[in-house]
Amino acid sequence: MSVTGTSDVVLDRVSKSYATVPVLDQCTFDVPAGSFTALVGPSGCGKSTIINLIAGYDWPDAGRLTVSGRPVSGPGWDRLVVFQETALFPWMTTIDNVIFGLQNRGFVRRDAEGQARELLAKFGLAGFERKYPSQLSGGMQRRAELARAMINSPEVMLFDEAFRGLDTMTRGLMQEYLLGVFEGSSITTVFVTTEIEEAIYLADRVVVLSGRPAIMKEIVTVDLPRPRKLEMLSSPQFGAIHERILASLIAEAEKDFSENVVLTEMLSASRGL
Amino acid sequence: MNANRYRRGIDIGLSFLSIGLLLGVWQALVYLHVYRFAYIPSLPEVVDAGRDYVFSSDFVSDAVASTLRVLAAWGAAAIIAIPLGLAIGWNKTFSDLSLPTLELLRPIPPIAWIPAGILFFPNVEGSVVFICFVGAFFPILLNTINGVKQIEQTHFRAARCLGAGQREVFRDVVVRGAMPSIIVGLALGMGIAWMALVAAEMIAGQYGLGYMIWRAYSLAQYPVIIVGMVAIGLIGAGMSACIRLFGRKLTPWQSQ
């Protein structure tokens, strides 16, 4: 796995609506090259839309979205996505999944398989090459998906709530795993999540988004040292950052929560009990 | 949005074109005498025959007879299959006692019951209704069983935690939880009963729409066959639509 990426991602007043519903409104932020940036926001606020735009599955209605200074013009293996639920092709074995990208680029099967075996071994999946995804545990599926992306040496990695659906324990171990892979690499990473703890634990910077339509609310720099350790989750610094992000989200919810007025009422009612 | 309206316009246009093409190809094949299409009545003939036939008392009595037969059979199937399915889905012991026999009978298509049906019943009416009943019975039964099986265990547990006894669990969880699936079964059952009806009337009937198309064939009134087919299709579709509509009223929590 070679490290090539020094790409940055820049969103400049990007807007997007579906039918008549605005999802992104003049959203502006940048992801510096080689950084690990997390996006948090209330569910359904348009975080996934941002991932889809960067990946090239969709186009902004207005504004400019560039990766390494070039506007995004469609999907490509320089920007790969790890999806919410596992997106491994269920009808291909683990190794066929991993070499899929290389095969599309004209690699000979034998060379591709050699590379894939090496990478799978590194990801703790040696011996599982011929298994179908449904025969792997949730954590293994995510690692196989990660391997399928990493074998293409992408410049930008996009995670769309990648660890949702895993139980908390596996999730914690996957986070550690991800840190092991990404700390020290120069891959630019955008990580969408609804878990504040996860965002702080993994990222250099946390972008807080407002409810729909999403606009960038605040960027919180995570100044915890690297490599990240589990103990840091209990440090005062961590607590402070957590509190700041949560406060920011709740303030947002109180201001306008797209889903219901009731939630706001709820908050005040529960405080007044 | 404009784009949406534009798109819908195109879709409607294409639908007309599609059905137009179907009718057009039919006419072309008939007029050009391709293979044996010369034997098939053309659209104008069908329309003429339809005009004469639809307002005749024969048609009305045929349609009414068929509809009543299907409704009786379907109703009886529902009255028997729904409680049976609820019991089988809910109670393991009851399921062990009755499901193996039902599974044994299930692969036999309703049409294959025609001779046995005639044998069981002294009159035609009884055997035709019986055959439709067999057709409607299994889809309703199986969907009811599945409906109960698909109810999450959590809901049974929640009801018992809240103090519901067996009777209340049955009334408030089993019946209501299986309702969406029962309605699917009722619609499917109606479709198959209608199909079985046509076959039974054709083979054993003395009147009814199925018998009508068969008689039209024997009497060489070929355009009437197509009129009958259209009538069968329309009445069947209408009844399915009624069931779906009624079903939506019964399950207001199912979002569309």
Place this chain on the structure above:
Amino acid sequence: MQPRGLEGKLRRSVRWWNTPAGSVVLQISSVVIFLIVWELFGKVPRAIPIPTPDQSVRAAVSLDPLSFLYDCVLSFYRVGLGFLIAAIIGIPLGAIIGYSRLARGLLFPAVEVLRPVPPIAWIPLALLFFPGIEGMILFLTFYGAFFPIVYNTIAGISAIPTMYIRAARSLGASSWTLFWRIMVPAMLPSIFTGLHIAIGIAWLMVVAGEMVATTGGVGALTWEAYQTTHYPLIFVGMAAIGVLGFFSSQLIRFIARLVIRWDNA
């Protein structure tokens, strides 16, 4: 320790009929009870007594095995041929309708208009159109199997998760690769669901066709048994139809399991 105050609420956790062995006993007794009830029905005095299980078995034994086998094979062949043609036409048609918006707009309404007419109602027209009986029966089995196959293929193609298409495009798949390595396998489970329903309807159609035409096959056997007053033979015919239908749907299930190897976890 003695339970206090709750005797009424406490219960033993397992009774014998809830154990696996007890369940098997109940299941066997279910079939036995059915046979006894059937036997008793045969004893009820009426104009034409209903044939009993043992009479039916005796009728089955007295059948000429060769001609019976011939009937079975003939019906099976008719179902198989009609079903195969329906699959060969229906799957690509469903795929095109599911894939292209234009094809959907152009073809789907025509299919929709034809659908509410039960395939059995086509029998007179088919008799009129085809010069021989075989053509008529073939058309019926084909036509009955056709709609479930088309509908499930359309459903299969529209239910492919966007995620798979997107992942493949990101990984540089060409349209050819996208179609053959992503879309085809993704819609296979749904296609097999359609084939499974279709084979059931094809059997129904073949029985109807054979009863009308009475030229060989298990449907004709059953109908002729009635006409020639060999009543016990009716149940033999029905059983044959049931077994053959069950066997063909198991066959489809078996092929599905061979093809869809990834779904067995």
Place this chain on the structure above:
Amino acid sequence: MNASGVTIRHVTKKYVTRRSGEVLALDDCSIVIRPNEFFVLVGPSGCGKTTLLNIVAGFDALTFGDVSVGNDLIAAPGVISDPGPDRMVVFQHGGLFPWMTVLENVCYGPVVQKQMTRAVARDHARGMLARVGLREIEERYPGEMSSGMRRRVEIIRALIGHPKVLLMDEPFRALDALNKSVVQEFLLRLFDTHACTIFFITHDLREALFLGDRVGVMTTRPGRVKTIVDVTLARPRSTRMLDSRDFLGLKAQLTEEVHEEALKAFAAGEREAAR
């Protein structure tokens, strides 16, 4: 109020699976939950937390040991008592009836137990929903609400019958951070105002410490009680306490204990998958 403690003594649970033969799910678990206590149990997935809760609820039988709620014996070898309104459960995947509106759901318990007539129960439920700001959604079906909202309604439905103990099985697992924090505060306020005993299962250590009076840690399978930690934070709790030194110290301690078990369970899981 009628809140009672829960006594779990030497509870052991074995079951037989076709794949791996006899499995020991719980091994000699003893926990004493005091009346009006908020007890939280944490541990890796598959460690038997849910099994223990199911035994207390009356959904599952035990192999050895006994459980009582207050003075009533609930479970012993060979006998289980039917689930009932004295031990109300809030379920992991949501237990609201999708075919009933919010109001019907909340009324269901009192009406089915014939404690109240339908009309009285409706008034009562309306009052309760209004007090917690859920009045506006009473005619909605669960399918028409967010998951956070469903959780709140389910908690209200559970509390309206004044259960002796409230059993909560990872109830907030599927919620996002914002909704989770709102519902946690909601539960805390209800716990402060309604006397009840709560037995709460979670994976989330932050949640465990924020809510609980005591937190028990379970080992990976077979489940045993490893340690029980006293949460020394005062009530009423507020999010501000999450920054306190006490809280962080407890969290560090728990993190270490649970992580050790998680690693064991994870290794066991991979072994299982490899078979």
